[in-house]
Amino acid sequence: MNCQEFQEALPHIVLESGGNAEEEAHLRSCPSCAILVQDLRYIADQAKLLLPMHDPSPRVWSNIERSLRSEGLIREGRMSLMGHITLTPQMNFPSQSKSWTPLGWAITLAAVIVSAVMLVNYHPVSPVSQEVLPSPAVSSLEGTDEQLMGQVAQQPAAVRSAYEDSLKKVNTYIADAKKAVDEDPSDQAAQQHLMGAYDQKAMLYEMGTVRSLQ
């Protein structure tokens, strides 16, 4: 399962009982989706907590109920506006208390709308670019490249920049050539490019090392 498929199932994962085994597996393996689910669940929980805060006192609802009953707008047995079921004498089950008021429903609805907007605008970002890489400027440098950049750290800015740009270009060359070889392992031209790309990288390391020794 990829991130897009996971997102399609997000509403029932967040608002209902959770996902199936495949969705749970993706949730465990993808930090990006895990953070999203965590955020959405937090929003939903906070929305529920808002309900008691905005619930007016029972006296207010009693007064409203009395007024509506006197005007004949409500009858016995219907749920009152304050969220209580008014029991008739024939009903033999205990009083049922609900905290879901119209205001609560409105807030919950707003939270759902906010969540929906977030889902629509959500663009998954790979965990690597989110957490491991310090900045886009070094996005295509590899681990050992950082060592080389450390070796030329004492050089003028223009030279450091030349090394960084060159490393990025050579890494792109290697990636392109590898892809071409993977697509057609018998392609001699692609193989030649791959070897040439590695030669270029070896040259960069050799030059950088010599420069640092100087």
Place this chain on the structure above:
Amino acid sequence: MNLPYKTAAVSALVVLGVTFALAADTHKQTFNIAPSGTMNVINNAGSVVLRPATGRQASVSYTALSDKVETDCSSTPDGRRVEVRTHALAGQKPTPEESRVDYEIAVPAGVSVNISTSTASITIENLSGDFSLSSDTGQITVTGVTNSFVHVHSLTAPVTLNNLSGVHAEIMSTSGAVQMTSVTGPKVNVSTTGGDISYTGNFSGGGTYSLITHNGAISVSLPETASVDLSARSISGSVENDFPLHDKSHTTFIPTPGRSFAGTSHTGSSWVELQSFSGRIRVKKQ
């Protein structure tokens, strides 16, 4: 202008002249160097110019623009190795401008010379020998070199080769453009990652010429008299040919219009291979 003003003006000029002379201090040293000797030159900023010497002595003239850097020149007693090295004095942190040292070096034919610079340009004129040149960003120019081994490494440094014959050249550059005019020899290999490669000449001498780039452009211009066995191939770039070639009966790949072609002209004495990954290749008649 009255006399006091004239005196003041002349004095100021004299002071300026002396200051400049002290700041740009030029030195010259000579060394006996063995016929198969080696000279190693390290100079980060400034320039290095290498020319032929008369006789068996090598001479090194250098001009430093700052007293924060020092040049060490030394040779072994047998003359088999000469070291020329610029370095900052202890405790000094010269700026890039203050680090500049300009060298003019003369060496006898047949000497091996290794030059390594960071931003300094390298120029070699009218010599023969073994030359290993490396620069991060400094322009590299080799002109009039014959029967020599020329080995060049550059990051972004542009490389210009003019009128080289009988050379075994290995040119590798990441982003620097490589420009060749009348470069011939038994083996000429040029490879770049992003730098453009251009060749103008006839690929003569029955040599092997290989120009390879990732996404740089390859431009070849050759006369109709050129005798070549030429192939051009790009994996995802375009390939254009305006040069008259005879189809080959056998190739190592199946030519694809717009992506690759192969053919010969005259006897096909030199083997020419042009390859790019995504850069454009263009072959045209002069």
